[in-house]
Amino acid sequence: MADPERTQSKTAIWNDPTFRSIAFQVIAAVLIVGSIWYLFDNTMTNMERRGITTGFGFLGETSGFGILMSLIEYDETHTYGRTFLVGLLNTLLVSFLGIIAATILGFILGVARLSHNWLIAKIATVYVEVLRNLPLLLQIFFWYIAVLQTLPHPRQSFNFADSFFLNARGFYVPGPVPESGFGIVMLLFFAAIVATVFLARWAHKRQDQTGQQFPVFWSGVGLIIVVPLVVFYLLGAPMSFDYPALRGFNFQGGITIIPELIALWLALTMYTAAFIGEIVRAGIQGVSHGQTEAAHALGLRHGPTLRLVIIPQAMRIIIPPLTSQYLNLAKNSSLATAIGYPDLVGVFMGTTLNQTGQAVEIVAMTMAVYLTMSLSISAFMNWFNKRMALVER
Amino acid sequence: MKQTITVLGAVAAAMIATSASAGTLEDVQKRGSLSCGVSTGLPGFSLQDEKGNWTGLDVDTCRAVAAAVLGDANKVRFVPLTAKERFTALQSGEIDMLSRNTTWTHTRDTSLGLNFAGVNYYDGQGFLVQKALGVKSALELDGASVCIQAGTTTELNLADYFREHGMKYSAVVFDTSDQTREGFEAARCDILTSDQSQLYAIRSKLGNPDSAMVLPEVISKEPLGPVVRQGDDAWFNIVKWTLMAQINAEEMGVTSANADQMAAGTNPGVKRLLGTEGDAGAKLGLSADWALNAVKQVGNYAEMFDRNVGPNTPLAISRGLNAQWNKGGILYAPPVR
Ligand SMILES: N[C@@H](CCC(=O)N[C@@H](CS)C(=O)NCC(=O)O)C(=O)O
Numbered sequence: 001m002a003d004p005e006r007t008q009s010k011t012a013i014w015n016d017p018t019f020r021s022i023a024f025q026v027i028a029a030v031l032i033v034g035s036i037w038y039l040f041d042n043t044m045t046n047m048e049r050r051g052i053t054t055g056f057g058f059l060g061e062t063s064g065f066g067i068l069m070s071l072i073e074y075d076e077t078h079t080y081g082r083t084f085l086v087g088l089l090n091t092l093l094v095s096f097l098g099i100i101a102a103t104i105l106g107f108i109l110g111v112a113r114l115s116h117n118w119l120i121a122k123i124a125t126v127y128v129e130v131l132r133n134l135p136l137l138l139q140i141f142f143w144y145i146a147v148l149q150t151l152p153h154p155r156q157s158f159n160f161a162d163s164f165f166l167n168a169r170g171f172y173v174p175g176p177v178p179e180s181g182f183g184i185v186m187l188l189f190f191a192a193i194v195a196t197v198f199l200a201r202w203a204h205k206r207q208d209q210t211g212q213q214f215p216v217f218w219s220g221v222g223l224i225i226v227v228p229l230v231v232f233y234l235l236g237a238p239m240s241f242d243y244p245a246l247r248g249f250n251f252q253g254g255i256t257i258i259p260e261l262i263a264l265w266l267a268l269t270m271y272t273a274a275f276i277g278e279i280v281r282a283g284i285q286g287v288s289h290g291q292t293e294a295a296h297a298l299g300l301r302h303g304p305t306l307r308l309v310i311i312p313q314a315m316r317i318i319i320p321p322l323t324s325q326y327l328n329l330a331k332n333s334s335l336a337t338a339i340g341y342p343d344l345v346g347v348f349m350g351t352t353l354n355q356t357g358q359a360v361e362i363v364a365m366t367m368a369v370y371l372t373m374s375l376s377i378s379a380f381m382n383w384f385n386k387r388m389a390l391v392e393r
Numbered sequence: 394m395k396q397t398i399t400v401l402g403a404v405a406a407a408m409i410a411t412s413a414s415a416g417t418l419e420d421v422q423k424r425g426s427l428s429c430g431v432s433t434g435l436p437g438f439s440l441q442d443e444k445g446n447w448t449g450l451d452v453d454t455c456r457a458v459a460a461a462v463l464g465d466a467n468k469v470r471f472v473p474l475t476a477k478e479r480f481t482a483l484q485s486g487e488i489d490m491l492s493r494n495t496t497w498t499h500t501r502d503t504s505l506g507l508n509f510a511g512v513n514y515y516d517g518q519g520f521l522v523q524k525a526l527g528v529k530s531a532l533e534l535d536g537a538s539v540c541i542q543a544g545t546t547t548e549l550n551l552a553d554y555f556r557e558h559g560m561k562y563s564a565v566v567f568d569t570s571d572q573t574r575e576g577f578e579a580a581r582c583d584i585l586t587s588d589q590s591q592l593y594a595i596r597s598k599l600g601n602p603d604s605a606m607v608l609p610e611v612i613s614k615e616p617l618g619p620v621v622r623q624g625d626d627a628w629f630n631i632v633k634w635t636l637m638a639q640i641n642a643e644e645m646g647v648t649s650a651n652a653d654q655m656a657a658g659t660n661p662g663v664k665r666l667l668g669t670e671g672d673a674g675a676k677l678g679l680s681a682d683w684a685l686n687a688v689k690q691v692g693n694y695a696e697m698f699d700r701n702v703g704p705n706t707p708l709a710i711s712r713g714l715n716a717q718w719n720k721g722g723i724l725y726a727p728p729v730r
Contacts, residue, residue, distance in 0.1 A: 051623040052484065052506035065548045066555075066564040076552035149579035168580040169538060248536040249526070249583045250563075259581070340566050340576075346543070351566070354477050354544035357505040359484075 043360055058356045059084070065351060067342045069258050080352050087347035088369060094261060094343065095330040095373070098268040102329060103322075105273035110280025124277065132274035137335055139271055144263035144339040151259075154250055163243050171257040172244035181238035185228050192223040199223075260341035264333065272329045276322060283318035284310065315388045323381035327374050334370075344369060417489050417621070417628035418462065418678055426468045429455035430488040433473040433569050436594035437702040437710075438494050438514075447471045450701040451492040454513050454619055454636060457691040458490065461635045461683040466690035475568055477544035480505050483622060490632055491620040494588060496546045501620075510632040512618040514702075515714040515723060517611035518550050519589035521596055524606050526583060531610040535560040538582035540573050542566070547587050550613040574598060577605075588615050593708050631677050638684035640726035641666055642693035644717055649692045652685055666729045673729050684729075694724065 013019050044054045059081035066076050071089040074082055112124035131139075149168060152158070157167040165172040196219075203214035232238070244254035287310050295305040336343035337350060344366060353362045421427050431439035431451055439449040452471065460466040472488050483491045484506055494516070495501075497509040522528050531554070541547050543566045555562045565582050567573040574595050577585040585595065592607050599605055619636065621629050642648070645663050647655050656667035664670035667688075668681035677683065691697060702710045716722025 047506070049624075050484075050506040051504075053504035065552050066562065068563055068565055076556060145575070145579075149575070149581065153580040169582075249534075250536055250538060252536070337568065340543075340568070340572075342566070346566070350477055350543050351548060354480070355500070355549065357480060357500070359481060 047360065053356075053358065054360070055358075056361055058358055058361075061356075063352070063355070065355065067347055068340070069256075069261065069342055080356065083352050084344075084348050084365065087342060087344035090342050090347070091330075091333055091336075091344040091369075092373075094264055094268065094336065094341070095333045097265050098272065098329050098333065099326050101265070101269040102272040102276055102325070105269060106276025106325075107280050109273060109277030110284065113277060113281045114284060128274045128277050131270055132278075134271075136267060136271050136332055137338060140263060140267040140335055140339060143266045144259065148259040148263055154246060157246075157251070163241075165244055165246075165251055167251075168259065169250060169256075170259050171262065172251045173255050173257065174241040174243045175253070175255040177240050177242050179238040179240060181235045182232075184235065185232045185238070188231055189224065189228045192227055196220040196223050258341075260336070260339050263339055264336050264341050268329055268332060271332075272325055275325050275328075279318055279321045279325065280314075283314035286317045287313045312388065316385070319381060319385045319388060323378060323385075326377050326381065330373050330377060331370060417625050418631065421462055421489055425463065426470050427455060427459040427462065427490070428470045428472060428488045429458075430472045430474045430479055430482050430491040430493055431455070432493045433475055433571075435494065435570055435591055436597065437590065437706065437708045438594075439471070439473075439492070441471075441473070448701065450514060450697060451494060451617075451619075453691050453697045453701065454492045455490065457639055457687040457697075458619075458632055458635045460686040460690040461638070461679060462631060464680070464682075464686050466686075475544070476542050477568065479544075480507065483507060483620060486622075489621075489628075494591065494617045495620055496588075496615045497618055498546060506623045507620050508623050508629050510619045510621055510629055511636045512616040513636055514590065514617045516588040516590050516615035516617050518547055518586060518613040518615060519592050519611055520608040521577070521585040521587075521592045521605050522583065522608060523580075524604055528583075528608070531608050531612065532558060532560075534562070534584060536562070537584055538563045538565055540565050540567065540576045540582040540585045542570060542573050542587065543568055545587070546613070546615065551586055554612045570595065588617070590702065590708070590710060593710065597707050627678055631679065634677060634729075635684070635687055637726040638666060638687055638729065639691070639694045639697065640717075640724055641729060642684070642688045643695045643724075644719075644726065647688055647693055649689050649696060652689045656685055662728070662730075671730075 014023075047054050060079055062076075063078055063080050063083050064076050065083075067074055067083065067086055069090060070086045071093060072082075072085060074086050109124050109128060112120050113128065115121045115124070151166060151168040154165075154167045154169055157165040157172075159165055163174050196216075199214075199219060200216045203216045207213055242253045244251040244256070246252075291309055291313065292305055295309045300308065333343060334345040337346040340346065349362055349366045353359055356362070429452075431447065431449070434440050435449070437449055439447060439451045441447050447469075455469050455471070456466040459469045472482065474482050474488075474491075474493060479491055479493050479495065480501070482488050490510075491507075492513075494514070495509075496516075497512065501507060502509055520531050520534070528534065534555075539551060539562050541551060541564055548564065548566070551562070551564065565576055567576055570587075570591070573585060573587070576582060577595075578600060585592070587595065589607065589611060596602050596605055596607065619632050621632050642652075645655075645660070645666065647663060647667070652667065655663050656669045658664070661670060665673055667685045668674050668683065672681070674681040674683040692700070698712065698715065699705065702708045704711060712720070712722055714723050716724060718725040
């Protein structure tokens with residue numbers, strides 16, 4: 001009787017499928033990395049020879065130019081490395097805001113398209129057909145030039161209750177200024193979130209074991225919103241507001257939301273929502289009607305049917321294409337340069353590249369950022385998809 | 394997008410080419426035309442009319458080189474570039490020379506692999522403000538919003554100036570000169586800043602030019618001139634000396650009208666310049682009538698200046714710094730000898 005181990009070891013190692021597949025992958029990886037390195041090295045050498053400065057030393061040099069909007073402290077005395085961060089954060093901000101808003105609007109549109117109300121369904125259809133067929137760049141220009149640039153001069157701003165102002169330079173809102181004691185409220189708030197998560201787990205387990213339900217949603221609302229709010233007032237509302245006011249040329253104080261951000265955010269949201277709407281509609285329609293009937297036959301009411309039967313199955317259809325919409329949105333945010341929103345492409349691949357002339361390094365860094373961003377969104381959505389998929393079986 | 398493509402072009406070119414840059418002269422001669430980078434539209438410097446004809450001081454600088462090299466001032470292909478695109482376009486070899494109101498600075502000269510071949514206009518940065526604001530001096534601009542064009546020296550000078558005077562500003566940055574102007578008109582900003590020569594041009598394009606005024610302050614030195622790739626000295630010399638020939642021609646009284654006559658005349662300096670004596674052309678690898686062609690077809694510096702930006706044009710700029718050294722200006726061309 002031949003020992004299976006021995007039979008295997010008799011085959012020559014290069015005929016072993018496992019060895020072969022590993023070996024080929026290693027060779028391929030070495031070749032790819034090698035050629036990339038070769039191209040990079042060659043490029044650098046050529047550029048040096050032509051008198052073009054290379055290397056990443058510029059990241060430590062003073063930038064010397066101002067940026068319209070920054071989430072971190074920045075002025076012209078900071079470095080080019082900092083301009084990279086400023087641009088990156090601005091890109092992340094608009095992508096994040098866009099993804100949230102487009103998802104909400106997209107789900108509303110998707111459901112509206114399936115509405116039995118003729119008018120609602122038609123409005124949603126027209127929206128989807130128009131918005132997804134107009135080039136995004138055009139929509140960005142529309143919001144920026146046709147809508148926002150027609151707003152009045154700061155001295156004739158629209159004034160809402162002397163605290164909110166709208167003009168051609170942006171939307172000015174009061175900025176919250178936390179005072180002593182506010183930390184406690186924030187602490188309670190985060191503690192409540194953690195507590196709610198544990199509560200939900202416990203309730204789930206108990207329901208599995210005993211069949212008894214627990215009103216997790218409402219107790220969560222109580223914990224997260226009501227408790228901190230009550231404490232906030234008990235402490236004497238430790239929060240004041242910094243109101244914007246016209247001083248000199250512009251409004252100062254409070255928070256300024258620049259028109260470039262508004263235009264880009266609106267355009268990205270409305271454009272992507274049209275696609276998400278279609279994905280949601282397809283997802284819901286993809287769950288056969290028999291599922292609804294079966295759920296009803298089991299005695300589930302309309303709400304739980306939707307929540308426990310239809311949506312979990314629809315999500316499995318929705319998530320993969322939804323992921324690519326998120327990726328598109330993040331990448332489309334680079335159209336920001338067209339209207340001067342200071343995103344990564346504008347600030348870093350634009351001004352910084354131009355002032356330093358270090359094209360290869362800067363383009364490489366920018367590409368790496370978009371790649372990382374896209375891969376992270378993908379990874380997150382894959383993880384989410386797996387969770388959703390498990391729910392059903 | 395176009396910017397990205399240009400950048401990628403430059404990167405790709407740098408990766409592949411090992412011995413490109415040498416031989417621009419041969420390339421131009423073989424192609425039979427000069428490829429010259431200009432602005433996307435700036436009255437007086439480089440502007441395309443409805444019929445597709447280019448005019449301007451920077452445009453004429455390109456034409457003079459084409460006349461010197463190819464004997465025909467019309468053999469130029471103009472490539473419009475934004476401020477952000479211009480250097481990569483030159484580095485990647487998309488254009489043979491850049492003549493796009495580009496300021497000669499230390500960084501640009503030393504780290505971009507480029508060389509400045511001279512100065513065809515001495516400029517300085519200024520401010521355009523809405524008259525309604527009642528501002529009389531740039532020192533009253535604390536807290537203002539400023540419209541500027543991306544990728545310019547303007548962006549840097551502005552930051553320096555406000556920092557030096559302890560003032561705050563917010564910079565609204567656009568890609569093209571038209572967008573910058575529209576932002577200014579839509580009250581996105583209080584002031585627009587750029588090279589002063591360009592402010593008058595921009596002002597003339599406003600819906601109501603009288604609503605805005607140029608402030609007296611000039612906050613920087615902006616020597617504008619043609620640029621070529623580093624490492625091709627023969628080509629560098631040609632571009633440099635064509636401009637010098639035009640400046641010398643003005644100084645010696647040679648114009649497009651009298652050039653032939655002067656070439657046949659008796660002044661040895663003029664004869665050397667116009668190729669009827671000596672071998673100035675051959676030393677550049679060009680024919681003897683290189684400068685004659687440039688002056689005859691495009692004119693001397695004064696003709697070029699008057700035609701495009703001078704007192705009888707909408708820009709109505711006086712010679713100022715751009716007058717000859719012996720007429721109160723700083724234009725001073727080395728001698729042809
Ligand atoms: N001389 C400066 C500024 C040049 C510049 O780009 N100026 C703008 C004036 S707003 C321009 O020419 N725009 C025309 C265009 O975008 O084509 C530099 O070299 O950086």
